[in-house]
Amino acid sequence: MASRCWRWWGRSAWPWTPPLSVGSIPSFRHQFSTQETTPQICVVGSGPAGFYTAQHLLKQHPQAHVDIYEKQPVPFGLVRFGVAPDHPEVKNVINTFTQTAHCGRCAFWGNVEVGRDVTVPELREAYHAVVLSYGAEDHRALEIPGEELPGVCSARAFVGWYNGLPENQELKPDLSCDTAVILGQGNVALDVARILLTPPEHLEKTDITKAALDVLRQSRVKTVWLVGRRGPLQVAFTIKELREMIQLPGTRPILDPVDFLGLQDRLKGTAWRQSTMLTEVPRPRKRLTELLLRTAMEKPGPEEAARRASASRAWGLRFFRSPQQVLPSPDGQGAAGVRLAVTRLEGVGEATRAVPTGAMEDLPCGLVLSSIGYKSRPIDPSVPFDSKLGVIPNVEGRVTDVPGLYCSGWVKRGPTGVIATTMTDSFLTGQMLLQDLKAGLLPSGPRPGSAAIQALLSSRGVQPVSFSDWEKLDAEEVARGQGTGRPREKLVDPQEMLHLLGH
Ligand code: FAD
Numbered sequence: 001m002a003s004r005c006w007r008w009w010g011r012s013a014w015p016w017t018p019p020l021s022v023g024s025i026p027s028f029r030h031q032f033s034t035q036e037t038t039p040q041i042c043v044v045g046s047g048p049a050g051f052y053t054a055q056h057l058l059k060q061h062p063q064a065h066v067d068i069y070e071k072q073p074v075p076f077g078l079v080r081f082g083v084a085p086d087h088p089e090v091k092n093v094i095n096t097f098t099q100t101a102h103c104g105r106c107a108f109w110g111n112v113e114v115g116r117d118v119t120v121p122e123l124r125e126a127y128h129a130v131v132l133s134y135g136a137e138d139h140r141a142l143e144i145p146g147e148e149l150p151g152v153c154s155a156r157a158f159v160g161w162y163n164g165l166p167e168n169q170e171l172k173p174d175l176s177c178d179t180a181v182i183l184g185q186g187n188v189a190l191d192v193a194r195i196l197l198t199p200p201e202h203l204e205k206t207d208i209t210k211a212a213l214d215v216l217r218q219s220r221v222k223t224v225w226l227v228g229r230r231g232p233l234q235v236a237f238t239i240k241e242l243r244e245m246i247q248l249p250g251t252r253p254i255l256d257p258v259d260f261l262g263l264q265d266r267l268k269g270t271a272w273r274q275s276t277m278l279t280e281v282p283r284p285r286k287r288l289t290e291l292l293l294r295t296a297m298e299k300p301g302p303e304e305a306a307r308r309a310s311a312s313r314a315w316g317l318r319f320f321r322s323p324q325q326v327l328p329s330p331d332g333q334g335a336a337g338v339r340l341a342v343t344r345l346e347g348v349g350e351a352t353r354a355v356p357t358g359a360m361e362d363l364p365c366g367l368v369l370s371s372i373g374y375k376s377r378p379i380d381p382s383v384p385f386d387s388k389l390g391v392i393p394n395v396e397g398r399v400t401d402v403p404g405l406y407c408s409g410w411v412k413r414g415p416t417g418v419i420a421t422t423m424t425d426s427f428l429t430g431q432m433l434l435q436d437l438k439a440g441l442l443p444s445g446p447r448p449g450s451a452a453i454q455a456l457l458s459s460r461g462v463q464p465v466s467f468s469d470w471e472k473l474d475a476e477e478v479a480r481g482q483g484t485g486r487p488r489e490k491l492v493d494p495q496e497m498l499h500l501l502g503h
Pocket of ligand 1 (some may be wrong): 077114
């Protein structure tokens with residue numbers, strides 16, 4: 001079975017990678033000779049971090065068995081519930097994850113919430129090592145008055161709603177207003193703005209939920225503002241997402257040229273060097289800023305000018321504004337706007353921060369979405385947690401002071417970075433775990449692995465969902481989508497999923 005697993009992935013740079021067959025390579029066998037039993041490893045979370053960690057372990061150790069526990073009945077974390085429905089190419093990583101799940105030494109146990117259905121100490125008892133890859137499921141609160149008003153929600157919940165995350169299906173945002181304000185200027189903020197403004201017929205062929213599509217069809221939102229405390233040089237989104245926004249059909253960008261004054265000189269070098277003491281603006285940042293500058297300052301060609309003139313919707317970037325309060329509507333039943341403090345920049349380079357000038361401004365709107373970041377939750381009292389940084393304290397994936405416990409992905413390094421970043425850091429965690437295994441730092445002797453945990457779960461009335469169960473749900477979703485020409489119609493109710501599986 002072992003050779004079957006890694007043939008799919010080919011060779012890697014990792015020095016222990018066997019070229020063809022594990023059994024025929026004595027030196028490879030010797031690497032793990034101190035560990036006579038099958039290493040039983042479990043991973044908590046089936047997002048990119050969980051799957052990439054599992055992939056690394058299975059590929060680099062010919063006997064390791066990896067169980068992946070996932071609280072949702074379905075796998076893939078933010079690839080399913082975060083990545084925008086109009087970016088299907090990003091979801092191709094699911095093919096790689098599926099190959100990992102098909103490896104005979106890997107098992108998926110969905111519908112099992114660690115911390116509720118089974119504890120981390122119980123997992124540590126049953127396995128030689130436990131890897132926590134449970135992501136960052138909370139959002140950072142704005143901590144301003146009015147945040148609790150109807151009409152205010154987190155971008156996290158909004159994304160979960162349109163992507164079919166069960167816990168967000170009750171959100172049903174009210175899109176009857178003219179203007180929406182997104183607080184934040186990162187890629188998630190751009191995703192949300194794009195979904196709000198994309199002509200619904202363009203979303204019809206995606207895997208956005210039918211309920212979300214129906215609401216978006218009725219939307220009256222015409223303008224979306226993305227508000228940031230700092231300036232154009234500090235935006236957190238990337239150039240590909242910005243370019244897509246600028247070219248979004250039926251919309252025009254609103255950028256205030258005043259925000260860009262002097263930026264050209266800074267990019268050229270002299271003024272930037274003088275004011276920041278940095279030698280150069282990093283190249284990706286330079287290209288991004290140039291695109292913003294061109295959009296804000298240059299007169300568009302005739303074709304683009306005509307496109308913008310006929311656009312019925314608009315989006316804009318509001319720089320140097322810090323939210324102070326969500327203003328209530330006269331009846332107190334909704335949001336009427338956001339009070340913003342005007343800011344200016346202080347400090348240089350990475351340390352540049354926004355400080356209030358004392359001026360205030362009200363931005364009218366009926367919908368407020370906060371997109372200022374995700375945050376991990378602590379999972380168990382026995383697992384250290386840095387609540388300030390929102391991560392599990394660790395050194396290269398080894399959880400501080402807890403031998404045999406590891407972490408990867410957003411819970412390891414904080415909620416930033418794309419899937420590729422998560423892959424690299426998960427491989428590193430896998431590498432550290434295998435180093436410890438080789439050095440004899442993990443418990444010796446056999447461990448029961450899933451057998452013990454299944455007995456516990458069964459005694460608690462928990463019915464796990466296997467990967468082949470997921471494949472039945474997957475087939476059902478694809479079949480439901482076929483009638484309407486969509487790639488799938490996502491199942492959004494866990495009870496219905498379990499019912500379909502006969503659980
Ligand atoms: P997650 O993907 O969140 O996976 C964590 C998993 O753990 C989830 O399945 C969760 O259900 C499970 N879990 C949580 N708690 C428990 C528990 N107690 N027990 C068991 N299981 C649990 N990157 C790109 O490259 N391209 C994009 O287009 C892109 N779009 C994005 C859009 C959004 C809205 C967001 C938020 C992120 C996006 N990213 C994108 C970033 C990418 O999604 C992350 O880098 C990646 O998902 C992080 O992986 P993770 O496994 O650490 O976390």
